[in-house]
Amino acid sequence: MRRGLLLCCLLIIAACHRKPSIPPDVVARVGERMITLADFKRYLERNTGTDLAQMGPEVASAMLDQYVEEVILSEYAAAHGVEISAEKIAAAVRNDAGATVIEKRDDMRRQKLISDLSADIAPTGDGEVRAYYQQHAAEFHTAEELHVRQILVHDETTADTIEQKLKRGVAFEDLSSQYSLAPNAKKGGEIGYVSRGELPKMFEDEIFSLKPGAVSGVIRTESSFHIFKVDEKRPPGVVDIQSAAPVIRERLREDAVRQRILELVGRARREVAIAVLTKRLPFRYTGTLPKSENE
Numbered sequence: 001m002r003r004g005l006l007l008c009c010l011l012i013i014a015a016c017h018r019k020p021s022i023p024p025d026v027v028a029r030v031g032e033r034m035i036t037l038a039d040f041k042r043y044l045e046r047n048t049g050t051d052l053a054q055m056g057p058e059v060a061s062a063m064l065d066q067y068v069e070e071v072i073l074s075e076y077a078a079a080h081g082v083e084i085s086a087e088k089i090a091a092a093v094r095n096d097a098g099a100t101v102i103e104k105r106d107d108m109r110r111q112k113l114i115s116d117l118s119a120d121i122a123p124t125g126d127g128e129v130r131a132y133y134q135q136h137a138a139e140f141h142t143a144e145e146l147h148v149r150q151i152l153v154h155d156e157t158t159a160d161t162i163e164q165k166l167k168r169g170v171a172f173e174d175l176s177s178q179y180s181l182a183p184n185a186k187k188g189g190e191i192g193y194v195s196r197g198e199l200p201k202m203f204e205d206e207i208f209s210l211k212p213g214a215v216s217g218v219i220r221t222e223s224s225f226h227i228f229k230v231d232e233k234r235p236p237g238v239v240d241i242q243s244a245a246p247v248i249r250e251r252l253r254e255d256a257v258r259q260r261i262l263e264l265v266g267r268a269r270r271e272v273a274i275a276v277l278t279k280r281l282p283f284r285y286t287g288t289l290p291k292s293e294n295e
Contacts, residue, residue, distance in 0.1 A: 173188030211233070
């Protein structure tokens with residue numbers, strides 16, 4: 001009797017120390033937090049618009065690493081006193097009907113953490129700006145640019161009608177609003193500034209031969225007809241340091257924030273137990289996070 005009671009006690013103690021079972025849909029752990037395959041698929045849909053089944057293993061692994069690292073940052077932020085009120089989270093969810101409370105909470109924690117990091121970064125000095133400008137001189141050489149407008153239609157008769165009206169002096173912008181099927185039609189067909197290599201060659205060859213104010217002939221493709229107008233031509237040149245300085249300061253600040261985040265992720269990864277449960281994934285995991293191949 002006593003032996004049976006002792007055995008029963010030992011079994012109870014063993015059961016108390018046994019790790020709780022992990023639900024079958026969990027594919028990663030960040031501390032006590034479980035990340036399911038459905039969570040990951042939602043993340044992909046919201047951030048890339050791509051289904052997991054359409055991704056190769058390397059891309060899927062990189063995206064899983066990115067997602068888990070975002071969760072790591074959120075959990076690290078919460079553990080170090082960064083918290084968001086329920087009212088603010090609820091308001092954010094109301095403004096983004098596709099998001100869950102947890103997704104918004106995580107995102108707002110990270111943003112607060114990154115904002116705090118950014119506030120601690122000292123302003124970029126003039127010497128740093130000059131050094132960057134000199135070391136990256138090629139980035140501040142501009143190619144020839146054209147300010148371009150477009151009219152797009154799908155039948156030749158309409159294209160010919162537009163071409164005749166242009167020859168009679170009807171404004172390109174008005175004809176774009178009236179006939180064009182392009183998304184920019186109501187903006188006078190404005191594409192904006194383009195340089196060589198940004199448009200298909202058949203368009204580029206025609207457009208770059210035009211003078212400012214000139215209109216192209218009808219350019220036919222397999223399924224549509226295009227007419228272009230060049231408003232302005234900018235010759236090649238060099239952006240001076242005064243004009244480049246705001247861009248350089250912002251770029252250096254972003255680099256500094258990115259470096260702080262990398263350091264923070266590294267520190268968080270050392271503080272929090274992380275594991276990707278590779279056998280539960282529908283692809284071969286090739287990422288950099290710690291793996292658990294026996295769960």
